[in-house]
Amino acid sequence: MKRSRMENVAPDVDAYLRKVPPDTRAALTKLRRAIKAAAPGAEESISYAMPAYKLNGPLVYFAAFTAHCSFFPGSKSIVKRFAKDLSAFHATGGTIRFLPNRPLPTSLVRRIVRARVRENQARRASRAAGKALSAT
16 A cells, blocks of 8 residues: 655654754754754644644745755745855755755845745734724
């Protein structure tokens, strides 16, 4: 009997990290710490079969693949905004790829996550203002 892909999904981030090779685990653990430091109130979960963080909406994701790791800021505009800082990495659309032995700099991850927090806060405030106007 063939197992479905969803049966292999880790129940939490710790379990996800236990499933990846040690060098990848080290790089993703460093990434995880930087995310949590930049957005301490973010909710950590598994979404789309990968570690996900939410704060006023989806914030960021990361994942391990066979030949690389990916960090998903959840915003193409953020990738464009930080393009110069990301020039040493493969960054297209809403994806930033990196190798486990060349992880993203912690300070850059923190800046990206803080920028995403601000985007989500602005979007939430804009929606609240729109709702207030439509209620009048």
